[in-house]
Amino acid sequence: MVAAADGRRGATPQRLKRGPGPRHCPALLRRRRRLEEEATSAESRLELQIFREYGESWYLSRKALESRFQPREPLARQPQVTAEARCRLISWLIPVHRELGYSFEALCLTVNIIDRFLDTTPVAADCFQLLGATALLLACKQVEMHPPSVKQLLALCCNAFSGEQLCNLECIVLHKLGFSLGAPTVSFFLEHFTRVRLEAPGADSGEAADAGSLAWGVAEISLADYNFTKYPPSLLAAASLGLADRLLRHRCPLDLRVSGYRRRELRECMAELRLLVSLNAAALPLVLPAEVMRKCLWLRDGD
Missing domain, CATH: 1.10.472.10 (Cyclin-like)
Known part of the structure; x- marks a missing residue:
């Protein structure tokens, strides 16, 4: 148990009167926001650079461990x-x-x-x-x-x-489990395929974000269905994204060839996921962002 900072139980800190100090200065607040944005941007650039250099190797390495x-x-x-x-x-x-x-x-x-x-x-x-x-x-x-x-x-x-x-x-x-917990997961592969998609010429970032959100929801529901334990996480991730693009009727869908799976394997998994979605349509609003749900017209009108 961590003791109080001054070591005395029940001690009441003295309240000091403060004027409009530097932390309330609008110029400093603007500078702080700018620095935070620059730091975030720099971090994003670094992540993108690392993905471009090592993304494919990391994907193949994780896929080989499945x-x-x-x-x-x-x-x-x-x-x-x-x-x-x-x-x-x-x-x-x-x-x-x-x-x-x-x-x-x-x-x-x-x-x-x-x-x-x-x-x-x-x-x-x-x-x-x-x-x-x-x-x-x-x-x-x-x-x-x-x-x-x-x-x-x-x-x-x-x-x-x-x-x-x-x-x-x-x-x-x-x-x-031999203290071995570093399993490749569908979450990793969803993120990888989404990054690959964004790197493609003419990529639509809005469609990529919506497809990713819907695919995450579909994959989450599939975790509870024993029938999907037969699919490797990389295949489940690719099929979830492929189905999301179809359901949202995207113009620039993910090129599923990047997954390395044959069309027959992808079609089979996508068909089972589509059935799962149909049976669990009422659960999707609980796992999807509201803005994505508004675009899921097939939930009301049929596919």
Whole structure:
């Protein structure tokens, strides 16, 4: 526990009267905003330069690792955990990770940890939620600056488990996965393909942003559907973007050849995603920005 700054409990700091000091000066405020914009711009330029130099190599490297981190039938050895139970757990984790303010990357990694652990170890039905909370903790420790506390996670589980149980399961999961948590995720590939799209001649940044938002929503919903565990994350990302472009009727869609997949593979995955979207149309407004939802006329009028 961190003590108060002056070391005295209940100490009341003296309030000083201040005039309109330098921090209220309009000129300084304008200069600060300009410096912040320049810093952001410089950071963006650096990221773009790094992507242009290493983006393709990084993509191929991550794609080559997919088979190592992807169990195709994680429930094959599970006597108590079903596809329906998995769907309920991940459907619970989706709003939880949003409420806590964590990234889509953290959610994707959470699902990957769950599936890989299920592929190695039978899990009792009454411990399945604890596995979800433990996987979220491990994923956030991997990719977030401020992972949730054990107390937070236990509260989300209505304190049905103890801190000792969660910590013990954390050790078991790490051991079973060989302490290897750096899985390639659909979040990484969505970002990569979007950057590739923006680098193409005549790219429409508005269409790229809208397609990316819709594809993120579609991919998020697909995480809860056991049927999509058979698809590599890179294929799922490409198909999600391809479907988003079709649904939004974009004039400059992503050239799906950049994914390296055959048309037949992309069409098959896109068809299953389209069916998933049709069955979950009511859930999309919960995961999409309002400005993108307004452009999804197919939700009201049909495709």
